Amino acid sequence: MTVPQQILCISFSDIEADSRVLRQVALLAEAGEVTTLSYGNCPPGSTTHLEIDSALPSLPQTLSGVLRLGLRRHASVELAAPAVKQALALVRGRTFDLIVANEARALPLAHAIAGGTPVWGDMHEWAPEERAHVLPWRLLVKPYMWAICAKYLPRTTAVTAVNASIAALYAEQFGIDTEVVRNAGPYRDLEPSVPVAGKIRLVHSGAAIPGRNLEGTIEAFRALDDRFSLDLYLVKARDGGRYWQQLKELAAGDHRITFHDAVAPDELPATLNKYDVGVFSLPPRTTNHRLMLPNKFFDFVQARLALVFSPSPETARLMHQYDLGAVTEDFSTESLSRTLAALTAEEVERYKANVHRAAQALSSAEDEAVTRGLLTRLLG
CATH class of the missing domain: 3.40.50.2000 (Glycogen Phosphorylase B;)
Structure with missing residues (x-):
């Protein structure tokens, strides 16, 4: 009897409301048994769910964490965020054949757990400017995001982003091959609604x-x-x-x-x-x-x-x-x-x-093919 591949999916989001990660989990479940590590309840496709307390921030927002961010002591805060500390405790003693890190903030945790296991970093968007319109984020977190991308992306086995423009940024700035997995959803067999006169x-x-x-x-x-x-x-x-x-x-x-x-x-x-x-x-x-x-x-x-x-x-x-x-x-x-x-x-x-x-051309079929090809390479 073949032992199923064990896959860890990390996402510091409310996974039940995160449509990109939900689609990802469904495809991961085709390749093995999926352990999800996130905020929120167990999503469809997950074999084991490790729930992070939603009250815990995924960035080092404690007094000491903010001080270290301000001093650019980035290595010292990689695993210091309250949610990351709890996540480490939840996965202690477990081993995996593949680890998926959703967004840059999950990269240090994924690599801390990996121990030689392949890591797929799904960056979603351009991590260094995730919330750069907010001044404290721009001053404190943007340099941290840049630092962890520069440190961990070259060590990450596969990297994906939501579109070609953002994938090109990762390639240019961090020298890594980045594949595109769009945010497209599955094809729906629907018809355009009947118009209402005058509305x-x-x-x-x-x-x-x-x-x-x-x-x-x-x-x-x-x-x-x-x-x-x-x-x-x-x-x-x-x-x-x-x-x-x-x-x-x-x-x-x-x-x-x-x-x-x-x-x-x-x-x-x-x-x-x-x-x-x-x-x-x-x-x-x-x-x-x-x-x-x-x-x-x-x-x-x-x-x-x-x-x-x-x-x-x-x-x-x-x-x-x-x-x-x-x-x-x-x-x-x-x-x-x-x-x-x-x-x-x-x-x-x-x-x-x-x-x-x-609607067919703009469905997730193309993106699912990219993901399945990536999983075949990573899991063998």
């Missing part, structure tokens, strides 16, 4: 966290006429929902704006399918903002929605290639409002039909 139903889904320009989306919408409605499916952040509540207060008094409970990632395309246009505008305050190709782009495609996005190169390229919707002139609230106001019912239906034709 254009806008929708946005994602995380309710500062820096995503959700205020700008609400403000742009409020300038539109009564043809439009806006529905928001937002995952509350780990701030107890304070920012979500601030957004709701900003939208108060406009009966056309509706806030919904968050929907599980796997249910999102079917839930969004009843709308007409998926909307997202994000000013390029960081490299990741500038080069974004987010989950929601692919969710909107599988939901068969027309798209209105800001002119980020990775999303704009695909939108123009398949004629999926309208790209705003710039990143301003006014430009988003003008672009939405100019939409006609006929254009929306044409875009939705084009999205329907492109």
Whole structure:
């Protein structure tokens, strides 16, 4: 009897709400028995789940940790974050045939556990500027992220990122081969929704966290006429929902704006399918903002929605290639409002039909093939 390969998947996220990691776990489960090490409950595909206390930060945010970050004593804080300490205790005594580190902050832990085991680093986005729009993060954490990338990525057996532009950054800055695994979801057998005469139903889904320009989306919408409605499916952040509540207060008094409970990632395309246009505008305050190709782009495609996005190169390229919707002139609230106001019912239906034709090409099939090839190489 063949003993299954043992795979550890590390993610300092609420794994049940992390659609990229959920897709990853499903593919890992094809190759062996998966132990997940993360915040949140046991996800589908996991054989063993080691839950990290969600109250514990994954960065060294203690007084001594912040001091050492400020002094650039990066090696001394690699395993010092409270969540990392607990993670080390949870995996003590276990051995694995492959370790997957999701995002740069998991690299020191993965290599501390590895002991010669291959490590796959799925960097997702550009780690040195993950939250560089926040001043303390930029001053303290950005240099730390750069240091751990420079130290650990050359030792990492395989590295992936969300798109070609970000993969090229890792190759240029750290001299490593980086493969592309997009945030695309599986193909959904859906049809574009039937239009409602005289109405254009806008929708946005994602995380309710500062820096995503959700205020700008609400403000742009409020300038539109009564043809439009806006529905928001937002995952509350780990701030107890304070920012979500601030957004709701900003939208108060406009009966056309509706806030919904968050929907599980796997249910999102079917839930969004009843709308007409998926909307997202994000000013390029960081490299990741500038080069974004987010989950929601692919969710909107599988939901068969027309798209209105800001002119980020990775999303704009695909939108123009398949004629999926309208790209705003710039990143301003006014430009988003003008672009939405100019939409006609006929254009929306044409875009939705084009999205329907492109849904197979923009599904996760290509990305799953990359992941399966990577696992074959790593596990033999």
